[in-house]
Amino acid sequence: NFCNGGKQFDALLQEQSAQRVGEMLLIDASENPEPETESNPWVEQWGTLLS
Template sequence: MANILIIVGTESGNAQMCADHLSDNLPGLGHAVEVAGDADAGNVDLEGRDAVLVCTSTHGDGELPDNIIPLAERLREQAPDLSHLRYGVIALGDQTYQATFCKAGKEMDALFARCGARKVGERLEIDACTQPLPDEEALNWAQEWVTML
């Protein structure tokens, strides 16, 4: 059983919808799940955690959602030792914007790796143009991801 913290970066609510769906379903597979969204996402305490799942959208010109910027800045500036942490990333984007597709998820992925966290599995990139139900795609991916923890 894993104790999973889902960190949500969201502007329009799609990443939050995915995180909530995971929070509703992953405990049934024997995992404890906590969701940090809205104001909580930027201030999460990563000490004492063993598994983190970042679920973030990209908005504007490839920017991070406002609520996750404080966490990204903290990781960038302080570069804490996260070698104790396993993580995964679910990135939501729109391939219409090819140059910035899932850029926020890619950025968070790079920041966690730079701090020494151990990535589990491949990053899931969900395209809003082709996937009308991102929460179902996220759950399908996460059900496999948790088996690797």
């Protein structure tokens, strides 16, 4: 299942009343063979959200 582990982990965090800091990034390798093009800006954004 596409990104199911991450989705399940997110659901468990929500059940524990975790506060979402940013959005999840779901990358489909069949649509984007170079995931770094999407993940690098996402990681940088998370860095600013956590600081």
